[in-house]
Amino acid sequence: MTVNWIGLCRLDDLPGDGMYAYEVGSKKLAVYLLDGKVYATDNVCTHAFALLTDGWLEDGLVECPLHGAQFDVTTGAVVRGPADCAVPVFETRIRDGLIEVRIDD
Numbered sequence: 001m002t003v004n005w006i007g008l009c010r011l012d013d014l015p016g017d018g019m020y021a022y023e024v025g026s027k028k029l030a031v032y033l034l035d036g037k038v039y040a041t042d043n044v045c046t047h048a049f050a051l052l053t054d055g056w057l058e059d060g061l062v063e064c065p066l067h068g069a070q071f072d073v074t075t076g077a078v079v080r081g082p083a084d085c086a087v088p089v090f091e092t093r094i095r096d097g098l099i100e101v102r103i104d105d
């Protein structure tokens with residue numbers, strides 16, 4: 001296994017708390033900024049196909065725009081169906097102001 005830290009953007013470039021979509025290769029990522037902390041999940045809902053960043057973010061939960069499943073952005077856990085599988089989460093870090101996400105091969 002190869003550990004890869006991928007730089008996404010500068011923390012200062014994000015306008016504030018919210019969620020942001022990124023693509024790294026074929027992977028779609030959702031990056032969440034909450035009270036100065038950064039989290040990342042896969043951006044595709046585990047129920048069917050919808051981008052979580054097209055939904056709503058409130059109190060650390062992201063709601064899918066298609067059927068309303070909710071996921072905890074810090075753990076990926078399903079909080080409300082109809083999804084029944086957690087969304088994958090990715091470790092993040094900030095180095096010299098750059099947000100990086102860990103995507104292992």
Ligand code: FES
Pocket residue numbers: 045046047048049050064065066067068069081082083
């Ligand atoms: S596609 Fe997300 S809840 Fe159905």
